């Protein structure tokens with residue numbers, strides 16, 4: 001497979017990042033700003049934060065538009081755009097219940113609008129897909145060639161199915177119009193600037209442990225997840241963007257932990273007095289999650305660098321500031 005080729009310099013490059021006020025997209029924006037590129041952020045703040053935009057606004061080459069990607073993009077007629085990264089989408093299971101229609105519209109109509117823009121601008125387009133396209137997987141670890149096991153009617157469907165739609169739309173723009181596209185399937189990612197109350201495992205456990213509250217595990221805790229620290233994920237996105245393969249790449253950290261182990265590690269690392277308690281498992285909760293990242297490693301020298309303990313330390317420091 002052809003290896004990734006990075007630009008010699010980034011100063012003249014313009015990255016449009018949809019979802020810039022969010023957790024992963026905020027870190028991605030900062031990464032390209034630190035490389036000297038211009039970043040244009042778009043966000044409607046449905047799950048993002050204004051603090052993230054304030055952080056990015058310290059960079060002269062950051063521009064921001066408050067807009068909903070499925071209700072009309074800002075006018076960029078005279079603006080050069082080299083890369084469009086579609087990272088806009090709520091991603092937490094609690095969002096799937098509260099704002100399912102917004103999620104579906106973002107990943108369908110929103111992705112379509114950004115693909116149309118990529119076509120007009122001749123920009124390379126990257127779609128942030130998810131390990132959720134594998135649903136509750138029957139094969140383990142998950143490889144990109146696996147088609148998944150998704151319930152189209154369940155509570156996770158608005159997210160899972162609309163991401164599958166976004167992948168299909170991305171491939172269709174590539175095949176029909178020759179748009180230069182990339183797809184990343186992101187596995188569980190954590191780190192500073194996540195929302196404390198967004199219902200995902202790591203922020204939940206850390207915040208419960210910091211407050212000395214019970215740590216709630218859904219199910220018996222034997223379900224597994226593979227957690228990637230956000231800077232390692234950004235590094236993987238950078239590599240895929242400059243790869244030469246339009247078919248999806250899994251990105252994440254293949255180290256796998258049971259949810260129960262994860263809770264115990266956090267209680268110990270934080271010296272917390274919290275007790276672990278068990279609640280009913282939500283419908284369609286995936287039993288096992290672990291990315292096979294051989295495809296990514298065949299095109300670049302990628303290895304996740306941040307250990308779980310170090311990643312938890314940095315994430316805990318961040319949440320402590322908000323207490």
Ligand SMILES: NC(=O)c1ccc[n+]([C@@H]2O[C@H](COP(=O)([O-])OP(=O)(O)OC[C@H]3O[C@@H](n4cnc5c(N)ncnc54)[C@H](O)[C@@H]3O)[C@@H](O)[C@H]2O)c1
Nearest residue numbers: 019021022023024044045046047048068069088089186189
């Ligand atoms: N964090 C993870 O573990 C994970 C895993 C798999 C996939 N992803 C994907 O990565 C991307 C970022 O996820 P995140 O965890 O950082 O979530 P996030 O909620 O922190 O960031 C998403 C951002 O998109 C914005 N947004 C949502 N809908 C929008 C719309 N219609 N118009 C404009 N802005 C909109 C939100 O306000 C938010 O700022 C998403 O596409 C998500 O599906 C994340």
